[in-house]
């Protein structure tokens with residue numbers, strides 16, 4: 001209990017009719033590693049800007065733990081990266097991220113996500129993005145959400161388009177030593193508001209607000 005008192009993110013969760021998204025415990029991180037080890041994408045493609053899934057299997061889980069622990073250790077109210085473990089029923093299926101810098105001023109968030117291959121193409125990716133957008137816009141008072149995907153990542157592009165994001169330019173990145181085009185998307189608050197869901201609930205946010213650089217008045 002004192003862990004949740006001192007690090008209230010452990011009490012934060014979002015519920016949709018299909019999914020729950022929670023701040024991960026170390027046990028959840030271990031379970032996420034097991035999902036990731038089963039595969040996230042075809043090895044011939046690389047959907048991530050940092051190709052972490054290319055790490056050799058004997059070190060990839062350790063590297064992932066270190067990455068997730070770094071997110072915890074480096075959390076600041078003016079620069080945070082929230083990684084949420086996604087469950088469908090009791091089954092852990094993947095991760096949904098929400099990231100911001102100077103959020104209290106910019107009111108802008110970015111998202112990123114992955115699912116184990118066994119859990120893809122069943123609408124979960126769209127549902128978990130909708131859930132974290134609810135946290136951003138309804139819970140935290142965001143004005144804009146952004147997302148970026150490589151131009152060959154049909155699933156991610158479709159999720160953004162299905163949730164009414166619009167294209168916002170592109171950029172060229174170097175991945176695996178090759179040039180790739182990433183498409184940027186943005187979703188403004190008023191567009192989200194028109195399409196907002198009425199069946200998503202946020203729990204345990206209030207004690208976390210100072211961690212997001214907010215107080216009750218400006219959330």
Ligand SMILES: CC(C)(COP(=O)(O)OP(=O)(O)OC[C@H]1O[C@@H](n2cnc3c(N)ncnc32)[C@H](O)[C@@H]1OP(=O)(O)O)[C@@H](O)C(=O)NCCC(=O)NCCS
Nearest residue numbers: 047113114115120121122123124125126149154155156158
């Ligand atoms: C991106 C990701 C989270 C989307 O989740 P998902 O559950 O697969 O997506 P959904 O089932 O909600 O599908 C969204 C749309 O994409 C389509 N789609 C999903 N995977 C696809 C694929 N491999 N090829 C073509 N279309 C695909 C779905 O059919 C659906 O289309 P529809 O709206 O016309 O029905 C998931 O595919 C994933 O983890 N991919 C690997 C990691 C990754 O790319 N992360 C994002 C980096 S930017």
